[in-house]
Structures are given as structure tokens and as C-alpha cells.
Amino acid sequence: MSDKTFIVWFRNDLRICDHPALFKAVQVGAKIIPIFIYDAGSMGEWDYGAAQKYWLHHSLIALKKDLPNLVLRRGNTMVNLLEIAKKYGAQSIYTLRNYEPWAADLERDLNEICNDEGIEFKRFAGNLLIEPEKLKNKSGNDFQIYTPFFKAVFASDLVRKPIGAPPAFETVEGIEGDNIDDWGFLPKKPDWSGGFTGDIGEKAAHKRLEDFLPRIENYSNGRDIPSQNSTSFLAPHLRFGEISPAQIWAKIHEICPNPIDNYYKFLAEIGWREFSYHLLSRHPKMPYRPLKSQFENFPWEHDETSFKSWQKGQTGYPIVDAGMRQLWQTGYMHNRVRMIVASFLVKHLMIPWQEGAKWFWDCLLDGDLANNSAGWQWVAGCGSDAAPYFRIFNPIMQGQKFDASGEYVRKWVPELAKLPNEYIHFPKDAPIEVLKSAGVVLGRNYPLPMIDHKFARDRALEGLKEVSAQN
Ligand SMILES: Cc1cc2nc3c(=O)[nH]c(=O)nc-3n(C[C@H](O)[C@H](O)[C@H](O)COP(=O)(O)OP(=O)(O)OC[C@H]3O[C@@H](n4cnc5c(N)ncnc54)[C@H](O)[C@@H]3O)c2cc1C
Numbered sequence: 001m002s003d004k005t006f007i008v009w010f011r012n013d014l015r016i017c018d019h020p021a022l023f024k025a026v027q028v029g030a031k032i033i034p035i036f037i038y039d040a041g042s043m044g045e046w047d048y049g050a051a052q053k054y055w056l057h058h059s060l061i062a063l064k065k066d067l068p069n070l071v072l073r074r075g076n077t078m079v080n081l082l083e084i085a086k087k088y089g090a091q092s093i094y095t096l097r098n099y100e101p102w103a104a105d106l107e108r109d110l111n112e113i114c115n116d117e118g119i120e121f122k123r124f125a126g127n128l129l130i131e132p133e134k135l136k137n138k139s140g141n142d143f144q145i146y147t148p149f150f151k152a153v154f155a156s157d158l159v160r161k162p163i164g165a166p167p168a169f170e171t172v173e174g175i176e177g178d179n180i181d182d183w184g185f186l187p188k189k190p191d192w193s194g195g196f197t198g199d200i201g202e203k204a205a206h207k208r209l210e211d212f213l214p215r216i217e218n219y220s221n222g223r224d225i226p227s228q229n230s231t232s233f234l235a236p237h238l239r240f241g242e243i244s245p246a247q248i249w250a251k252i253h254e255i256c257p258n259p260i261d262n263y264y265k266f267l268a269e270i271g272w273r274e275f276s277y278h279l280l281s282r283h284p285k286m287p288y289r290p291l292k293s294q295f296e297n298f299p300w301e302h303d304e305t306s307f308k309s310w311q312k313g314q315t316g317y318p319i320v321d322a323g324m325r326q327l328w329q330t331g332y333m334h335n336r337v338r339m340i341v342a343s344f345l346v347k348h349l350m351i352p353w354q355e356g357a358k359w360f361w362d363c364l365l366d367g368d369l370a371n372n373s374a375g376w377q378w379v380a381g382c383g384s385d386a387a388p389y390f391r392i393f394n395p396i397m398q399g400q401k402f403d404a405s406g407e408y409v410r411k412w413v414p415e416l417a418k419l420p421n422e423y424i425h426f427p428k429d430a431p432i433e434v435l436k437s438a439g440v441v442l443g444r445n446y447p448l449p450m451i452d453h454k455f456a457r458d459r460a461l462e463g464l465k466e467v468s469a470q471n
Contacts (some may be wrong), residue, residue, distance in 0.1 A: 024107030062201025
């Protein structure tokens, strides 16, 4: 029997397959101490949002089924890891690299302490396709623009190849840990998770990918229609690393060796995730500071009442309200609608994008620091390769274009369900008798638009133009 004992520290990588840290530790013949530590102190303001906690709870239960000796601890990471390493004689701590700024700081500090203590600390790549430092443009600089970035990823032979499950291995038994039920990750009073659906964990993630593959043929056309089931819903599985992007990349290449059309489009979205992570690793302040610094001077409004109307889906713009209610009830919102509601908050209401990002962080099951910050900065126009400042989504026309039958709005804003298609995206235009026969009383059972679209557009354009002209 081997005399080696290694700690494998799990974080945003709650899987057994394609886990290079676990694989390498097993390969050297070590006995494994698998551990997950909930360290709210180190996470600070990026502690998991409430919906993420729900997902994490179930994801850890799923991982523990495959790894019954998985140790769950709460508290300071370094204290816990060092205590266990010393008590059980672990020579090494292996983990997958994590790109959230607080986590990168923790890795650096841990590396130093482990050096002093004579413990090997090793990080492995496993959560991205290519490590951020490895991908440069032809001039040797970091990519700032998504399209050339993705072309380079797509053509690169640096994309990580997934590895399988490690061979059978032994884990250390009897290490004291917490019971996940004591972490209070599930909502109780009230339990708002009734609308959350879908299985969680590594097996569920692969099943989700398999279920999506027959639908991929409709991806390019369908992915913008929120009433359709056209996207993969892989986001929360990716956020917690139940599946790796390398596994998805390899699977798509397996069924379509030279990905084109829908296959290419789908990989290109995985590419947006990659781009966001590369940005975050270079700009640790991206979650709260605009990448284009002149946006610091934008004349934001801090209007609590308007913000609440937006959060509750009571803006009087049906597509916005449908999205915000879908988010609240299911922990998910369709990508097209994320863009519409974010644009409405930032450009119509001129409320800082950081406030919207925080609400998403709390409500999204897939709340992901890189994707969320990059998504909000893109919409606000202050990110790298962001939407141009003059792109201000018209929520009525967006509804008419992407929810032409009104199916999405009718599902999430049932008080408007009986309105004819012609008025479903702007009930204010409906004649009084149409409203009456649909049972809609504006200002009573559905709000009047909280702001006039033209007024909001002109006001935002003025502020944005000024800011964009600054260097
Ligand atoms: C304002 C805003 C906030 C967002 N916040 C998040 C977030 O917190 N977490 C998150 O995972 N995504 C976020 N996104 C991106 C996107 O909306 C979701 O990834 C997508 O809707 C998830 O659904 P899906 O898995 O069915 O996507 P699919 O269309 O099936 O895409 C497959 C995968 O590609 C990645 N992806 C797709 N679109 C994007 C994108 N625009 N940016 C980055 N990655 C993308 C995701 O990992 C996704 O799971 C945000 C977008 C916006 C506009």
C-alpha cells in the first residue's frame, strides 16, 4: 500500500471525470482526502448567491454519492487544509485553478504557507479550454475583441483534451466534517425554490448535454426565442464544474469533427464563457469597476423604488416583467431576455449595472462571476468589446421580434394572457374595450409603463454620448 496521502481540494469543479488534480493524485498512488470548504470569509462580497447555494447543496450531495468520504468543512480554508494535512500526514494539496479574484489571492497565499510548511501545493488547469496566459494575439498581446479571440481558440491546438475518470483509488475515512444540512443553503421560510427544476450533479450534467445534442440542429435559429427549449441549460452545471468546457468541446468535435453552423455557433457561446474568464483573470476588478474607465463618470440614478419595480417584474413592459419573474421563480432567465432586462435597467432607468449584476448574482442558479460581470458590462457598453453605447434595446420591439406569439409573456405575466398578440408587448396602446375583454386594468392589475421609452432613450443617449467621447 502507498504511504502517500494527498488532499484533493474541490471548488468549482464538482466532478470526478476530467479532473486533472484528482487524476494526478491517484496516478501517484496516493490515498486521497477529498475536501470542499465553504469559506465565506475569503469570498467576501462574492459569497454564493442564494440560488447558487441551492444548487451547490445538491451538487455536493451528488458528489458525495460518488465520493462517500468527501469532507465538508466551513471556515478558513488555510486553517482547515493545514490542520488536516498535519493531522493525517498529507504531503500534497492538489486542486484545479480557480479564476475568481478572491480565489486567486487565496491560492497565492496558500502556496506561500505550504512552502513554509513543507507541503506541496499544486494547481492544475481544468476549468477552461486554454489558460489565459497561454493565448495571445499575433502581436503577443491579450485579445480585447471577442471575434478574433474565438477564432484563435477555435484554431488552437492548445485547447485542453479531457481526461477520463481516474482508476480506482482509496480515500481516507473518518475525517471530521460537517453535515451539509447544517449549512442552511436551502431556503426554508419561505421556501422559494418550488419553481427550480432539473437534476443536479455530474451525471445530470452529462445527461443534460446528451439531451441537448438532438436539439442542436435548431440552436442558431432557436436560441433567441425565449419561449423555445432551444438552448442547452448547461450554465449552472458549468458554473459548478460538474462538466468541463473541454468535455463539451470534445463531445461536439466527436459528433461533428469540423464544427460548422449550429455546432460552431454553440461552441462560440462556450467561447463567450472562455472570453469572460480570460477577461476576469486579467481584470480582477471587473465585477465592480467598468473596464472602460470613463464610465465611472456616468450620471447614474440611484432610485430604490424603480429598482424594486424592476426586480419584481412590475415595470409595465411585458417582456421585461416576464424575464424578471422567470428569474425569480426558476433561478434562470433566457439569454435574450437577460440582455433586454439589463439594458432596461441600465439605459432606461440609468441604474448602475453593478446593482443589476448583484441581483442576478443572488437569483441565478448559474450566477457566475466572470459571465455575469462580462454580461452586464457588455450591455452597459463599458466592457471589453461591449455593445455600442447607442444600442438601446426597445423593449416593445424586442418583444415583438423575439416573442411574436406572446407565448413567453403569457406564461410569466398571466394577467396579460388574454390580450391579443397585437397588444401583448405594449398593453398601453390597446383600446379600452380590448383591455376590458382581456380583464386588464392598467395601473390596477398590471402597471402602466414606468417610464416613456422615447424619453428614456433620449436621456440615456445624451449621457452615454458624453461619456463615450471621453478617453
Ligand atoms: C446581463 C447578463 C448576465 C449574465 N449572467 C450570467 C451568469 O451569471 N452566468 C452564466 O453562466 N451566464 C450568464 N450570462 C450569459 C448567458 O445568458 C447564459 O450563459 C445562458 O443564458 C445560459 O443558458 P444556457 O446554458 O442554456 O446557454 P447556451 O445557449 O446553451 O450556451 C451554452 C453555454 O455557453 C455559455 N454562454 C452562453 N452565452 C454566454 C454569454 N453571453 N456569455 C458567457 N457565456 C455564455 C454558458 O456557459 C452556457 O451554459 C449572462 C448574460 C447577460 C446578458
